[in-house]
Amino acid sequence: xxxxxxxxxxxxxxxxxxxxxxxxxxxxxxxxxxxxxxxxxxxxxxxxxxxxxxxxxxxxxxxxxxxxxxxxxxxxxxxxxxxxxxxxxxxxxxxxxxxxxxxxxxxxxxxxxxxxxxxxxxxxxxxxxxxxxxxxxxxxxxxxxxxxxxxxxxxxxxxxxxxxxxxxxxxxxxxxxxxxxxxxxxxxxxxxxxxxxxxxxxxxxxxxxxxxxxxxxxxxxxxxxxxxxxxxxxxxxxxxxxxxxxxxxxxxxxxxxxxxxxxxxxxxxxxxxxxxxxxxxxxxxxxxxxxxxxxxxxxxxxxxxxxxxxxxxxxxxxxxxxxxxxxxxxxxxxxxxxxxxxxxxxxxxxxxxxxxxxxxxxxxxxxxxxxxxxxxxxxxxxxxxxxxxxxxxxxxxxxxxxxxxxxxxxxxxxxxxxxxxxxxxxxxxxxxxxxxxxxxxxxxxxxxxxxxxxxxxxxxxxxxxxxxxxxxxxxxxxxxxxxxxxxxxxxxxxxxxxxxxxxxxxxxxxxxxxxxxxxxxxxxxxxxxxxxxxxxxxxxxxxxxxxxxxxxxxxxxxxxxxxxxxx
Numbered sequence: 001x002x003x004x005x006x007x008x009x010x011x012x013x014x015x016x017x018x019x020x021x022x023x024x025x026x027x028x029x030x031x032x033x034x035x036x037x038x039x040x041x042x043x044x045x046x047x048x049x050x051x052x053x054x055x056x057x058x059x060x061x062x063x064x065x066x067x068x069x070x071x072x073x074x075x076x077x078x079x080x081x082x083x084x085x086x087x088x089x090x091x092x093x094x095x096x097x098x099x100x101x102x103x104x105x106x107x108x109x110x111x112x113x114x115x116x117x118x119x120x121x122x123x124x125x126x127x128x129x130x131x132x133x134x135x136x137x138x139x140x141x142x143x144x145x146x147x148x149x150x151x152x153x154x155x156x157x158x159x160x161x162x163x164x165x166x167x168x169x170x171x172x173x174x175x176x177x178x179x180x181x182x183x184x185x186x187x188x189x190x191x192x193x194x195x196x197x198x199x200x201x202x203x204x205x206x207x208x209x210x211x212x213x214x215x216x217x218x219x220x221x222x223x224x225x226x227x228x229x230x231x232x233x234x235x236x237x238x239x240x241x242x243x244x245x246x247x248x249x250x251x252x253x254x255x256x257x258x259x260x261x262x263x264x265x266x267x268x269x270x271x272x273x274x275x276x277x278x279x280x281x282x283x284x285x286x287x288x289x290x291x292x293x294x295x296x297x298x299x300x301x302x303x304x305x306x307x308x309x310x311x312x313x314x315x316x317x318x319x320x321x322x323x324x325x326x327x328x329x330x331x332x333x334x335x336x337x338x339x340x341x342x343x344x345x346x347x348x349x350x351x352x353x354x355x356x357x358x359x360x361x362x363x364x365x366x367x368x369x370x371x372x373x374x375x376x377x378x379x380x381x382x383x384x385x386x387x388x389x390x391x392x393x394x395x396x397x398x399x400x401x402x403x404x405x406x407x408x409x410x411x412x413x414x415x416x417x418x419x420x421x422x423x424x425x426x427x428x429x430x431x432x433x434x435x436x437x438x439x440x441x442x443x444x445x446x447x448x449x450x451x452x453x454x455x456x457x458x459x460x461x462x463x464x465x466x467x468x469x470x471x472x473x474x475x476x477x478x479x480x481x482x483x484x485x486x487x488x489x490x491x492x493x494x495x496x497x498x499x500x501x502x503x504x505x506x507x508x509x510x511x512x513x514x515x516x517x518x519x520x521x522x523x524x525x526x527x528x529x530x531x532x533x534x535x536x537x538x539x540x541x542x543x544x545x546x547x548x549x550x551x552x553x554x555x556x557x558x559x560x561x562x563x564x565x566x567x
Contacts, residue, residue, distance in 0.1 A: 003112055004058040010049025011424050012103050016519035025052025035516040041504040048421050051157035056150050064121030079117050086110025123147045166420045169413030174201040177358055178208035179409045180377030185354040186212045190361045209233030216365050219338030222248045239348040246277045252292050256334045260295035266327040268300050269347040301326040301346055303384040308351050314383055321385045328368050355382040359432055370394045377405035397443040412463045430469045438477030445484050454485050471498045476533050483541040495534055502530045510560045517564055
């Protein structure tokens with residue numbers, strides 16, 4: 001329906017009324033399905049992915065479908081089979097689970113082609129209707145002109161969200177990932193969006209070819225592990241203990257973790273890898289088809305303090321914070337082959353090459369090593385310093401390295417240009433960037449570097465202004481840092497913009513009838529939480545007038561929210 005009726009926005013939906021639905025542009029149809037569209041907030045109406053076709057492509061296609069059926073049933077069934085097997089049949093066959101990583105409409109492209117054939121027949125149907133009432137040439141011209149509204153409106157509606165001109169985020173963010181790493185580093189990534197742009201940047205543009213990019217998803221396969229053991233560009237092979245016969249397909253695909261009561265203390269990682277890779281029957285689980293296992297979840301990675309200082313892993317002025325061993329409990333029942341190889345790499349590396357994890361790697365792939373992470377940009381570096389954060393953030397921050405990376409090395413791909421279209425994936429990445437700017441500014445303020453902190457905050461606003469990247473929850477940290485730096489006016493500007501957009505959303509949510517209100521409960525709670533934070537910040541930093549206004553508005557919304565819950 002997106003392709004032939006219209007689309008609500010470019011945000012992946014999971015069944016609610018706010019994201020990813022088809023939208024015709026015809027009020028009585030859309031209002032009945034999605035609530036009153038004339039009341040939607042600016043955050044929805046400004047989405048360039050909103051495309052209204054007024055059902056014209058769908059209607060013309062249905063006309064063509066019936067026309068072909070009437071003229072030639074055999075030819076009709078050929079197209080219908082193409083439509084069925086490349087669309088409906090694929091949906092039934094794949095039976096995809098909810099909450100896919102991305103929209104899967106590209107899997108049904110063949111059925112779109114088939115329907116376009118019927119759209120073409122729709123033009124012919126209109127011509128046949130007109131030719132009995134006017135000369136053939138005039139009928140043909142009229143049919144084309146009348147039907148031209150279909151591709152015309154599609155071009156008009158689709159142009160702004162299919163125009164990629166000026167957008168270089170994939171390349172520039174890849175540049176930023178790679179330049180977050182020290183020379184000769186190993187960078188662990190996970191998903192497609194984290195990895196493919198980095199491969200392009202290295203292969204085509206020659207950016208930071210000394211960095212070895214290791215995709216953790218592919219690290220579960222023997223052929224990819226073999227690739228990692230070979231030199232690539234200017235990157236040396238990664239060092240592993242296990243030989244190919246130990247990790248070939250079907251061997252050690254899963255390694256179970258057991259708590260052997262005889263193992264009391266943390267065990268050196270090298271000993272665990274040796275145990276796992278051994279072919280001795282005593283290192284296998286006879287009750288589980290002789291699968292490999294580790295007799296403990298308590299791992300130890302030893303630290304050579306002089307080595308990590310000399311090679312720059314830890315700066316000399318904080319050498320007193322270096323711990324003797326990284327001891328951690330891997331609270332899992334098993335590790336995959338890729339995780340096993342990661343542990344092997346950590347053991348074999350012996351702090352020679354810098355080890356990084358991209359910040360977009362899922363926490364489950366960090367193997368509980370987060371307390372030993374150091375944020376340096378778009379990647380966490382593994383360092384022998386134990387850091388505990390109370391704010392839910394990961395790792396410590398090296399402000400000197402991170403400042404240089406984000407202020408001098410990073411590129412921004414045109415995200416500060418209002419003409420550039422940023423889809424959901426790009427906007428999601430900006431959340432990480434804003435969070436990093438806020439964390440860096442906080443660290444600089446903690447170190448007494450107020451001027452540098454203000455420059456960082458100003459840079460954040462400069463590269464991600466509200467008119468290009470709408471303010472969201474992650475701007476709260478920016479506002480708070482501005483307040484801490486005594487730049488009250490700029491903090492209030494952020495607060496006011498965020499307050500206005502949040503209230504705009506809430507007014508729409510509370511205007512919905514009960515039949516639609518249920519699917520907005522999460523969004524309501526999220527917006528209410530933002531308002532609570534706005535209230536907290538303005539109260540904490542003595543912005544009494546602004547705080548009073550926000551509190552009054554929040555109370556009004558809370559009354560409406562309470563009544564909705566009771567109903």
